Amino acid sequence: MGPAATAEFYAKLIRRTPVTRDQDHLRVAIWADPTVPDRVGAVLGGTTDPYPAMLEGARRLRDLGATVAVMPCHTAHVFLPALVGDSGLRFLDMVGETVAELERRDGAAGGIGLLGTRATLASGLYQNRLRAERFDVVLPQETTQWQVDLAIKKVKQGNPRAAGQHLDNAVRAMARTDASTIVLACTELPLAARHLTPAGGPELLDPTDLLADAVIRECRGTPPATDGYRAG
């Protein structure tokens, strides 16, 4: 739903698909409607409901013949169960893919830090599923959340470099907690993360990598190894 995050997800899907020529790539239809009302405001309460516009988009993709759909937006995953039911379209679930990956990596001794919009965090989208699997979840403090809000805003304004500074502040604050892995639970954050200075500290996990690999696995075969990156 965030246009820059959508473009980056599409580019990532292409980069992670093993090919030797154009015709090896997946057939992709994108419905990018940035006029969908703000998801964060709606989840936190009070602003225009984005769901009718989201359902309309899902129906358009279904009518185009999509067999598998994804939403590269965490906050929008709050609406996923309703969307699957009402559109009849099969969606892959970015939150589910992330929790499954963290379970595969269960050697991780410390906690799982979450950075995302206030709406994603307030909804319990990740925490409920992580705690059900007995992960220790570390949430940002208010001053850290403020840095995350600014990082997301700067990406949406087309300034990923400034966003990187704010994300860096947030990651440094999380590095002082028990978190050994930080989930970038907002699809704008990986765009900011490209501008982090690599350093020690918690590992950053990008759920959009996992979602892209899930699409490739579902539609085509086995994806390549995950590109990991560290910062802190």
Next chain:
Amino acid sequence: MGPAATAEFYAKLIRRTPVTRDQDHLRVAIWADPTVPDRVGAVLGGTTDPYPAMLEGARRLRDLGATVAVMPCHTAHVFLPALVGDSGLRFLDMVGETVAELERRDGAAGGIGLLGTRATLASGLYQNRLRAERFDVVLPQETTQWQVDLAIKKVKQGNPRAAGQHLDNAVRAMARTDASTIVLACTELPLAARHLTPAGGPELLDPTDLLADAVIRECRGTPPATDGYRAG
């Protein structure tokens, strides 16, 4: 039609749209069907006709409610007049935008070099319109075209850095001709051009910048100034 070029065009459209929040962006539908048969082989003769698949894509976009359409693929512009007639969809013309920009810059003393697929060059797509406006057109020699073919192939294989080396060789060869401006007349080439070492020499003109700005102008208002880059 080349997936990497399509993703880059979408990212460019977003970067060049002046916004302060998601909702300021354009509503975009993308139909990316990499199974469309090879355009170069078809134009040069003998291989499967891509036109039925292209027309099918145009009809899908029309049925989704598109009011303006673009194809970020130069070779595919050979089919543009037929596509406009058969789909009833309004397309912006990347070749027309490029010729118009070159006319605006008519201070350019030297010739216009063209780098593109063998099909784009063999079709006369650019040369006919440039010569009608009395531009001096400089075409690559066979050894230079070979470097262009490799640059395009490497982008399609997901290796833009190797592509940059081949494009660098081609640009250096063109710098020894009368060309003062080089049109990157294949949408894979700007992805390779990011990996050129900036230097003096002919100015590189990227028609996808002009096409993105034409979309923004048509749909929204005035685009920002063109990002130029030089290499040679």
